[in-house]
Amino acid sequence: MKTKKIDIAACLGSYGLTINIGFFRYNIRSSLRTVEQSIETLYSDFELTDYETDSQLVDFHVLVDEVWQLRSVFNRQAKFFLDGLAPFNSLPIQHAPAIIEWGMNWCVSSQLNTHLIIHAAVIEKDGFAAVMPAPPGSGKSTLTASLIQEGWRLLSDELTLIDLNTLQVSPFPRPVSLKNESITVIKNRYPNVIFGPISSDTAKGNVCHIRPPSLSVKNQHVNCPIGWFIFPKYQREAKTEFFEFGKAQALMSVAENSFNYSVLGETGFDVLKNVIGKANCFQFKYSNLDEAIKVFSGLPVPQ
Amino acid sequence: MAIYQRLGRVSYTTWGSFSVLYNRNSGNTHLVENIPAILMEFCFSNSYFDEQELYQNIITDMNIDDQLVKNSLTSFVKMDLLEKVEN
Amino acid sequence: MKLPVLILVFNGQIEFSELSEKQWDLLIRQAREAMLLAKLYYFFKKKQWLDKVPPIVFRYLKSAQIHSEKQFNDLCWEVKHLEKVAKELNYPLILLKGAAYTVAGRKASQGRIFSDIDILVGCENISNTEKYLMINGLVSSEVDAYNQRYYRQWMHEIPAMKHMYRGSVIDLHHNILPRTVKACPDAILLLKDSKPVFGYEGINVLSATDMIIHSATHLFYDGELEHGCRDINDLHDLLIEYSESNESLDALVIRANKLGLQKPVYYALRYVNFILGFSVSKGVINKLNKNIPTGIFVPIMDFLFMRALMPAHESCNDYWTGLARWILYVRSHWLRMPIYQLIPHLFRKSYRRILGKETH
Numbered sequence: 224m225k226t227k228k229i230d231i232a233a234c235l236g237s238y239g240l241t242i243n244i245g246f247f248r249y250n251i252r253s254s255l256r257t258v259e260q261s262i263e264t265l266y267s268d269f270e271l272t273d274y275e276t277d278s279q280l281v282d283f284h285v286l287v288d289e290v291w292q293l294r295s296v297f298n299r300q301a302k303f304f305l306d307g308l309a310p311f312n313s314l315p316i317q318h319a320p321a322i323i324e325w326g327m328n329w330c331v332s333s334q335l336n337t338h339l340i341i342h343a344a345v346i347e348k349d350g351f352a353a354v355m356p357a358p359p360g361s362g363k364s365t366l367t368a369s370l371i372q373e374g375w376r377l378l379s380d381e382l383t384l385i386d387l388n389t390l391q392v393s394p395f396p397r398p399v400s401l402k403n404e405s406i407t408v409i410k411n412r413y414p415n416v417i418f419g420p421i422s423s424d425t426a427k428g429n430v431c432h433i434r435p436p437s438l439s440v441k442n443q444h445v446n447c448p449i450g451w452f453i454f455p456k457y458q459r460e461a462k463t464e465f466f467e468f469g470k471a472q473a474l475m476s477v478a479e480n481s482f483n484y485s486v487l488g489e490t491g492f493d494v495l496k497n498v499i500g501k502a503n504c505f506q507f508k509y510s511n512l513d514e515a516i517k518v519f520s521g522l523p524v525p526q
Numbered sequence: 527m528a529i530y531q532r533l534g535r536v537s538y539t540t541w542g543s544f545s546v547l548y549n550r551n552s553g554n555t556h557l558v559e560n561i562p563a564i565l566m567e568f569c570f571s572n573s574y575f576d577e578q579e580l581y582q583n584i585i586t587d588m589n590i591d592d593q594l595v596k597n598s599l600t601s602f603v604k605m606d607l608l609e610k611v612e613n
Numbered sequence: 614m615k616l617p618v619l620i621l622v623f624n625g626q627i628e629f630s631e632l633s634e635k636q637w638d639l640l641i642r643q644a645r646e647a648m649l650l651a652k653l654y655y656f657f658k659k660k661q662w663l664d665k666v667p668p669i670v671f672r673y674l675k676s677a678q679i680h681s682e683k684q685f686n687d688l689c690w691e692v693k694h695l696e697k698v699a700k701e702l703n704y705p706l707i708l709l710k711g712a713a714y715t716v717a718g719r720k721a722s723q724g725r726i727f728s729d730i731d732i733l734v735g736c737e738n739i740s741n742t743e744k745y746l747m748i749n750g751l752v753s754s755e756v757d758a759y760n761q762r763y764y765r766q767w768m769h770e771i772p773a774m775k776h777m778y779r780g781s782v783i784d785l786h787h788n789i790l791p792r793t794v795k796a797c798p799d800a801i802l803l804l805k806d807s808k809p810v811f812g813y814e815g816i817n818v819l820s821a822t823d824m825i826i827h828s829a830t831h832l833f834y835d836g837e838l839e840h841g842c843r844d845i846n847d848l849h850d851l852l853i854e855y856s857e858s859n860e861s862l863d864a865l866v867i868r869a870n871k872l873g874l875q876k877p878v879y880y881a882l883r884y885v886n887f888i889l890g891f892s893v894s895k896g897v898i899n900k901l902n903k904n905i906p907t908g909i910f911v912p913i914m915d916f917l918f919m920r921a922l923m924p925a926h927e928s929c930n931d932y933w934t935g936l937a938r939w940i941l942y943v944r945s946h947w948l949r950m951p952i953y954q955l956i957p958h959l960f961r962k963s964y965r966r967i968l969g970k971e972t973h
Contacts, residue, residue, distance in 0.1 A: 248669065279635040280669050284642070306642050307927055334645075336676035471544030475557050485553055486683045489537055492548035492555065496539045551690050553683070 230273065232259050239274035241281060242266055245384075245395040245443050248281040249327060250274045253319070255301065257420060258287055261320035265398040265419045265432055268440040283330045287323045289316055305330055318422040321430045324398060328381050331395070332482040338384040338393060339494050340482040345383040345392055346375040351450025351525055352392045354383050354502075356480040359427075362457025365405035366515060368433060372413045373516050377439035378447075382482075387490060390498050391446040396439045398432035406431055412512070450525040452477065452504045455515075464508040465518050473504035501525070527577040529611045530599065536570050536607050552606050561598050562590055569602060574611070614919055616888070617929040619643040622656075623846065624890040629662045637670050639928050647842040647924035650677030651724030681724050688715050691730060691781045692816060698745050699815025706742070706816055707733040707807045709786065709827060713818040714847070716810045721850035725843075729773060729782040733819075735804055736787040743771060743785060750777045759961070769797070789827050790834060791949050796904070798872040803827075821859075822868040825851045829881035830874055835945055838921040838938055845922050848881050849889045862893070866900045875901040884918055917941055 234240035235258065239250040242262075253259070262271075274281075286304040290313050294300055300313035303326035310329055314322055332340055343356035344367040353375075357363035364380060371377040378392055380399040385392055398419060401409060406429060409416060417434040452473055468476075474495050478484045484491040503523060509515045534551040540563060547556045547566075568575070568583045577599075584590050602608040618636045621627040632640065644650045654674040657663050666674065692712065699706045707713075709731035714722035734742045755761050755772030764772045769788040775781070788800040807817040819827055828851055832844040855865065862882075869878040879901055885891040898905075906914055920937040923929040946959065 279633075280638045280667060282669055282673075306645070308646075334673060334676060336679040337672045469544055470541040471539075471546050471557055474539075474546050475555065478555055486680055488553060488683050488686060489548060489550050490679075492537050492546075496537075496546070500539070500541075551686070551693070553687065553690070 231263055231271065234271075234273045234275075235259055235262070237275065239284070241272045241274045241277050243270050243443075244327075244397055245393055247283070247331065247395070248278075249330075250281040250284045251287075251323070252285070253287045253323070255287060255289065255316070255319045257317065257319045258323055261323070261419045261432070264417060265434045267434070268437045283327070283334075285323070285326060285330065287319050287326065303329075314425070318425050318430075320420050320432070321400075321422040321425060324400060324432055327397070331382055331384075335384075336483055336486055338386055339484065339487060339491055341383040341385070341477060342381065342480045342482060343383040343477075344380045345378040346370055347378055347392075347447050348375050349524070350447055352378060352383075352447050353451040353453055353519070353522070354392070354449055354477075355453050355455055356383075356477055357455055358480070360457075361455055362405075362509075363455055364399065364401050365408055365457070365512070366455055368399050368401060368405065368409050368416075369412065369512055369516060370519055371399070371436055371439065372416065373520075375519070376442060377435050385449070385494060385498060386446065387487070387494055389446065390494060390501075391448050393446050394439075394443045396435045396443050398435060400430060400432050402430050403428040408512070409433065449498050449502045451522055452499065452502050453507050454505070455507045455509070457510065458508055459510055461508050461510045463511060463514040463518065464506075466506055468504040468506045470499050470504055474499050529574060529576045530569070530580075530603075531609045531611050532570065532573050533606055533609050538566060538570070547605065547607065549605060549607055554605065556605050558601065560594075561601075562594075565590060565595065565598055569599075569608060614931060617643050617923055617926075619647065619649065619653075619842075619924055620888055622653075624888065626890075629657070629660075629665055634667075637667055641670055641673055643924040643926045643929060645673065646926040648726050648840070649724075649843055649846060649924075650674055651681035651726065652843075652846060653724070654678040655724045677726075678724065681726055684725075684727055685715060685722070687781070688712055688727060688730070691779070692716055692813065694749065694779075695730075695732075696814055696816060698742075698749050701745050702738070702742065702815070704734065704738055705807065705809065707804065708810075708816060708818050709733055709789070710831070713824065714851075716813060716816060717818045717824075719824075719851065720854050721847045723850075725847070729784045731770075731784045731786060733786045733789070733800075733803065733807075736800065739771060739785065739787050743774070746774055746783060746785070750779075751775065751783055752777060754782070768792075789830055793950050794834065794948055796834075796873055796876065798874055802872060821855055822865045823872075825855060825865060825881070826869055826872060826874050826878060829877040833877040833880045833918075834948055838941055839925050841922040842924045845884060845888060849885050849891055852881075852885060852891055862897045863900065866897055870900075870902050873904070875904045876906070879905050880914070880918065884922060887915075887919065888922060 231240060235251060235253045239252045242249050242251065284306045287301055290300050290302045292300050292313055294313065299316040301316040301319045301322055302309050302313040303311055303322050341354065341356055343354050344363050345352050345354045346367060355363050367380050377396045378394040379396060382395055383392060384395055419432045421429055421431040423429050454468060454476060477495055503525060507518065536547055536549055538545055538547040543560050545558050545561060545566065547558060564584050568580060580595065599608065603610055618627065618639050622640060644653045650673055654677060657666060657674065695706055708716055711722065711725050711727040712730045714725065751774040753772050754775045761772060764770065769791045770784050770786040774783045774785065788797060789803065790797045803819060803823055806820040806823055808820055810816050810818055818824065828844065828848050832841065832848065869875050879898065882893045882898060886893045917937045917940055920934045921941050
């Protein structure tokens with residue numbers, strides 16, 4: 224059920240706008256117009272409700288608003304708050320749409336231990352998830368943003384959530400973040416993709432987010448087992464290379480890319496041992512997006 | 527010959543020639559190569575053992591030489607999985 | 614002042630079935646702020662309410678419990694390393710607070726989130742202990758010369774030591790209050806009565822009464838009241854456990870009199886009663902033989918502490934909470950140092966905080 228434009232602004236400016244994303248409920252407040260516009264553009268397929276009249280029980284109460292600092296003399300500043308706690312320093316106010324996206328990720332990665340959380344994109348096809356752990360610079364965002372236009376379902380572009388009991392991935396499909404050249408690449412390849420506002424000159428360069436595919440949002444409660452762990456690495460002018468990655472090394476790499484592997488202790492180790500045991504693990508180097516998409520469509524089906 | 531004490535429970539798994547060991551006490555995870563299963567099984571299931579017992583138990587596997595045993599024991603001590611007990 | 618829903622749940626004035634959605638929401642947020650989510654998990658577990666908790670609430674209780682279990686594991690590992698240090702010394706290392714509750718198996722350790730490990734040794738043994746801790750990989754975390762001097766001259770502890778690889782932090786104390794405090798107890802009395810811990814060699818904890826008195830002293834003399842709600846809950850757990858194996862609190866009061874720490878024990882018993890419903894007879898309180906607040910002081914301290922001991926969440930604040938916390942912060946410094954040192958010290962702290970060089 225979509226709320227009218229004027230309601231979104233009113234909700235954000237008063238008790239809050241509630242959004243259901245995967246199994247999470249966020250209550251968002253902000254008096255900033257850029258945040259309102261960003262949400263309108265990027266979250267139009269999500270169920271948005273007025274906090275005042277809806278259920279009062281949510282996972283996170285978040286706020287992005289202007290704050291007054293010494294730095295405000297040069298550039299107005301905005302800050303992200305989770306229920307009064309500010310985990311990051313303030314940033315220029317024009318980056319507010321990016322701030323809220325980063326903040327919403329931070330809430331999950333810092334508070335949740337019922338799932339093993341990996342810093343990885345995860346997409347699904349034919350009932351199996353492909354998890355792509357990748358540090359910045361690996362090209363994971365461009366790859367993810369392309370694959371979800373080519374028949375793959377988006378489960379998440381940043382946080383892979385593995386249920387400790389079922390070992391399945393719980394979707395958390397949100398606007399996909401793009402940086403610098405990848406913004407141009409995706410704009411040219413997929414002119415129908417909806418872009419949110421671009422935040423220029425952030426610490427990461429130019430950053431923006433694209434609306435997640437409607438079908439991914441519609442299926443945001445459909446979990447699935449992991450079929451593949453794929454470690455992508457974009458390298459300019461490199462030949463496409465796709466080869467098996469030893470499971471022991473894959474386990475170590477995934478653990479290194481996890482937010483809460485160490486907190487989970489023995490459980491974390493057991494979960495990784497099991498999911499990696501059942502999945503196929505690959506390393507993947509590429510420079511050509513068409514070839515990359517072809518490799519993904521030809522992945523061996525897991526047993 | 528030295529006596530070793532197991533320092534606590536360890537979880538481990540092996541794929542091919544590589545094993546991943548999780549030390550439940552220190553919370554650290556380690557990647558090792560070419561340590562035979564029979565050697566790990568013995569080291570991690572006894573609270574105390576001396577090297578002689580160890581050699582007797584793995585004698586069935588002809589591929590394990592002295593150097594491999596010594597290196598493995600040294601690694602396990604470094605990983606806080608075993609402790610060399612002074613006589 | 615109305616008590617927050619987290620407190621009402623802990624003191625039994627509200628049952629889970631009476632909680633509205635709004636109250637469940639506030640419960641989680643207050644517990645998160647007060648670092649009591651894990652404790653709440655164990656509270657519900659004991660009452661067999663866990664399966665009746667809404668899923669959104671359960672996932673954060675469970676997440677916190679998992680975190681606290683890991684901390685427990687890490688602490689045990691650290692104490693094993695401390696045993697090695699204790700072996701080199703001819704005196705025991707006495708653990709304090711959270712670390713002590715854990716190794717001694719106190720109920721107060723359940724669901725507790727720690728940061729540092731606090732250790733007490735005799736004043737004459739500080740240098741030697743520091744030396745052996747350094748040999749075992751711990752380095753001082755304080756680089757500022759002023760702060761180093763401040764600690765060693767006035768405080769009851771030396772600057773925190775951090776392990777180079779493991780990241781654990783040790784706070785080494787020679788008393789439970791700074792030298793400059795009038796009520797500073799004779800540390801020898803504490804050391805003499807300390808008890809060895811079953812399963813550990815060279816590791817002791819304070820006696821049962823001293824553990825309670827220390828917890829009360831730490832809470833009612835220290836300025837760090839952001840953890841006030843957690844600390845009053847710790848005190849409550851310690852007192853309940855103490856009452857289970859002691860017919861009365863007489864021994865506790867006698868000890869408080871001996872140590873000269875009647876004031877914090879008075880406040881402890883008073884507020885554990887007001888907030889968490891722990892019953893304390895007037896007769897017991899009357900046995901505290903001096904230093905008890907009287908007259909106008911009592912309602913003033915009630916006004917301050919009944920605000921500062923609540924979770925530091927906006928839903929628990931009223932118009933006066935900010936002022937109350939600030940007054941108690943200044944009070945804790947005033948209790949610790951003479952006025953001619955207090956003013957410059959507070960100035961320096963504020964200045965450095967503006968520059969972002971200090972966080973407390």
